[in-house]
Structure formats: structure tokens, C-alpha cells
Amino acid sequence: MQQGARKDARTRSEKERERSSIILRAPHTPLIWFPCTNIYTVMEFSTLTPEDFGERQAVSGTPRGVTFVEDLLLVPSKGNETSGVSARSATSLIIAVCITALYSLICVVGLLGNVLVMYGVLRYTKMKTATNIYIFNLALADALATSTLPFQSAKYLMSTWPFGELLCKVVIGIDYYNMFTSIFTLTMMSVDRYIAVCHPVKALDFRTPAKAKLINVCIWILASAVGGPVMVMAVTKVTEKGSTACTLRFPEPEWYWDTVTKICVFILAFVVPVLVITVCYGLMILRLKSVRLLSGSKEKDRNLRRITRMVLVVVAAFIFCWTPIHIFIIVKTMVNIDHQNLLVVACWHLCIALGYINSSLNPLLYAFFDENFKRCFRDFCLPHRSRSEQSSFSRARNSTKEPASVCASAAARRAPA
Template identity: 35%
Template structure:
């Protein structure tokens, strides 16, 4: 994600920021952003760590759903590790960690970002298979199969991001990409937009729409079943939350990236709005533990068990 954020750096908006903004304004804004980055980092690490511990301690990844949730939480948690480096550069307008660290941080940042998005996408397909026809798709929803799919997602994320991330260097005092031309950068942005947003969003929307249609069809077939009504309402709330939050966190980020290509001069409001869009995309990793944990009554009970271990935990039953 942060590699695309540097498009605005390459266009000069961040590099020459100090020439057009007073030191007082820059200091106040930078301090505010640094605090927000710190809050997002702490919340993301704490929330995703809690999900990981809950799965390893109480469930032991006994289902495909929890395998995907575990990998999602792991990617989101590791995603937060690179946040202090990005915040430090934004705060000081300088990269002080060296060229090797620049490439490593960008590679890890990209791998965890794409793995998180891909896991979320596969989970939408897994949830459709679980609720539409569990017997038919049973062999595809084993923990072993989910682990293989998750490993492939991590490898695919590495292959997806590696060619772009290695173009980063800290030769000019900032960890920024070496841009050959605007056409080259437009191609990179288009590629990452399709792979990191458009395609996953389309798959998620289609999977969840098919799932809701299937559940409502069953509801008409057996309208007296209260369990079906309860499941349909729960899944509907979760689907709306997932799709809306994913779009709200990522669409502004990609929109600003494309707009930055046509930003010829320094516009303070645009620069600051871009910074918030980047922060918003990072905050998506904080939202995942809420969406995939707190929306589940059972997950909430087990969070309570971990935080207050005096009571013995029951077996976990995640939303299928």
C-alpha cells in the first residue's frame, strides 16, 4: 500500500512540502498524523493478536473458516509492523533506515497487504460454500485444504508485489520508487488497483450476493423456521459490513493515487487528504478483527474468556 502512496512523493508534493507550508502547520499536522498512526498500529496489533491467540488456544484451526481467519489476522498483524517506518518517514520527511531496509519494508508491506485482501476474498467463497451446500463442498472446506490455499495466497502475494517493491530505493533520502515514466507508473497503479481492489471486491460482492439469494430462497421454502430467519439476518449484517468497510477503507486510497498522477503542483489540502486516505487504508486491518470476530457472538464470548481466564472455555464455533 505504501509503495503506491509514494506516487505523490514522486510528483513532488511531499518532497517539497516544507517549501510551501509553514513549520508550525507542518509540525501540528505531522504530530497529529503520528499520533493517529500510533493508535492504528496499537489497535491493529492488539486486535489481531487477540484473534490469533483465540484461534490457536481455543480452536486449534479445526475448520477451514478459522484457518482463513488466522491467516487474515496474521497478515493484518504483520501489516502493522511496517507502519512505524512509514509514520517515521512522513513525520520527519526523511528515511533514516537505509536502502536495504527500504526494500525489505516495502516487500513485507506489500505481501501482508495483498495476503490480507486475498484471504478476505477466499473467505467470501468459503462462506458461500459453507452455507449454500455444505455437503457438496465438504471436501474443499477441510483444514488441510484451507492451509494449502493459504500457503498459495502468501506465495502469490510475494510474486505479485516483488517486481514493484524492488523498484524502491532510499538514494534520495526518502523511500520512494524509481519511476521510469508517468505511463509506467499508471500501469503499476492500474495493476495494483485491479489485483488489490477491483477483482477482490467483485468476487466478494458476487459471493455474498449469491449467498444472500440462496438463504432467502430457503427462507421462502421454510418460512416457519426461526433459525433460518436468525441466520439470514446475521449473515446480511455481516455481508453489508464487510463490503461497505472494505470499499470505504480502500477506494479513497486508490482514488487519490490515480488523482496524484495529474497533480502538477503542491496543493496542501490534497496532500493532507492523501495522508488520511493512506491512514484509512491501514485502519482496515484494525476493522477485520471487529468484522470477523465481534460480529460473532461465540467469538465475543471467547475474547471474554481470554481476557478473564477464570472461566473454562467451551469449544469454539465460528460462523460457518
């Protein structure tokens, strides 16, 4: 009896030591786990293929999918392990097709819309205002982000990364550049609006196209402080299944630097900018409520409020689309969540989709809230109608001496009526 009790106690003690120890990767334990600290690192969204569902690897990657295993939808249940291979194959195909369809739509809308925004700012002289130059910078970052979606779609369909290490570095680097340049640009747009509304005298000196261009250059330099090292750390590696993954290789200890990176990105690319934006718009709201007429004329005042409202909507859309992914990453970094819960996985995919949707949403917001962008989009898409309207407009302007259209090119404005 005593020997049996000692044997049972020894067995329980061994099991407890196994639980508290660090479990390294093995054929039946496909993850690197730190149960004592509840901190682990996994392969990120944009480098995983649907065939990798159910695995965790000690790597990290792009900000939109920096810490989650998206392939958990394909983990067979304990009661259905015999049909795990067939179920995994069918589900991975469905997921790959759905992701490809969604990414294709985002890519087409995002690329076309953001290219049109950049075209409008570059083409038409009167569109080159300080606010529109910031919008150009935002459209450039969004266009670059959406241009990577075909590569990610191909990766999902092929269940591997077939484009080599150079494109791997470019795609991951663009993802980080997009995140930092977008939020920094929106922060400067909010500061620009604050100065225009609350300090109209200082705005005459600060809010110039030349200074806006200089600030845009500084934004890209700041983003390079993160984007450059990320491109250096981006590598391709062959998984145990023989497929190629595009991911980040952190210095040792890898889990520590991965966690530090996520926290720093959360603070620098989300918390601090959102606080600055909130303060700027809080002060602007107080100013708008206390003063009925901000400028010397009602028309200028109406235009100022309209632009402020458009920038606020664009900022709100960005915060709405990016808050879930940032919160999810931080929560998952600090807490061991259930990765096999389908609701958790579905929420993760929704967070990823929202991050990319924001890149294609901004041009639609410009067209909806800004009449100048709306006219420029219409002029580009319907050139014949635009020319006939421009001819009628020129005749009317010749008789009424009205100002030229914002979207009329410089050559058209110089031409005689």
C-alpha cells in the same frame, strides 16, 4: 513597428515551445513534468518526510501512497514567500506530530487486536474452522502492516529515512503483501460463504481446514509475484536536501512503468476481486431470500447466517477503506490535479489513514459480530474471571450434558468435571 511585431511573435513562439517541452528538474522547477501527456511520477506517501513538502520527484512507492506529494501543505503562498521557511518548519512539525499520534494509535490497536485473533485461532481447537483460518491469514497480513507504522512515524519525526536499505525493502514489501493478501483472502472468504450457502453438499468436501490452509499458502505465493519484485526495486536515495528517501526505482522509462504498475494494481487488487465478491454476495442474497431454512436445524441455519453476515461486514469495511485510495491514485495518474489545493491534500491524507485504519478495524468487527471471538478475547484479557466462569460452566455442563465452550482449550475439555 513591423520589427516590434516580429519580436513579439518570436517571443510568444518561444514561450509556447517552452510550455510544450519536457521540463527537467532544475532549482526553480522541482519536478519532472510531461505536459504533452499529463503523466508524471512523484514521490509516494510512505517515503516522504514533512520537510519535502512542495517537491516532486520521479519516484514511486507503496500502494497506500503511490502517487501523491503529501508535502504540498508546506508550499508557501506567493504573497508569503518571505516567511516560507518558518511557515514550512512549523507546519511540517504539526503534520509529523499528528501523523505520529494517529499511526501510534493504529499500531497499538491493530497489533494487539490481530495478535489476539491469531492467538484465539491457534489456541482453541474448535476455532479452527475454514472461515477462521481465512481470518487468521487476514489478521497476519494486518499485523505485519501495522508493525511498519513505528518506522514510518520515526521517519516523519526525523524528516529522513534512517533505517537503511534493507528495512526500506521490508517496509515497502510488507505494504504490497498486505494489500494483495488481504483482498485475495477476503475474496476467498466470500467464495467460501457462497459455497456454504448456495451449495451445502459441495461445502462438505470443499470447506475443510486443510484446504483453507492450502489456499492461504497459494494466496501468499500469488502476492509474492508482486511483493518480490517490489522488494527488489525498493532503494534508498539521497535527496537534494541531503535527507534519505525510501522509494521504488522503476526501469526506464520510469514514468511509463510507474503508470502501468498503478493501473495493474488497481485492476488485480481491487476491480477483479470486488467484482467476484459482488457476484458471490448477490447470489447469496437471492438464496437467503428464497429459502427460509438453509440447513436441517434452525440453530445451524442461524449460525450460518451469522457467519455470512460477519464476513459481509468485514468485506464491506475493506472496500469502504480502500476504495478512496485506489480511485484517487487512478484519477491522479490520468488527470493533472491541483496539488496546492488544501482540500485535495486533506482528502489524500484521509485516504491514507483509511487504508491503515482498516488493518486495526477487523479485530473489533470480529469481536462485535462473532460471539466465539468475543469470548476468546474476554478469556485472554480477563483470565481470572474466565476460569471462575469455566468452573461454573463445567458444573452446569456435568448436570445438563451441554457441549463444551468453543474457547475452552483442549486440555480443559479433557479434564474431568
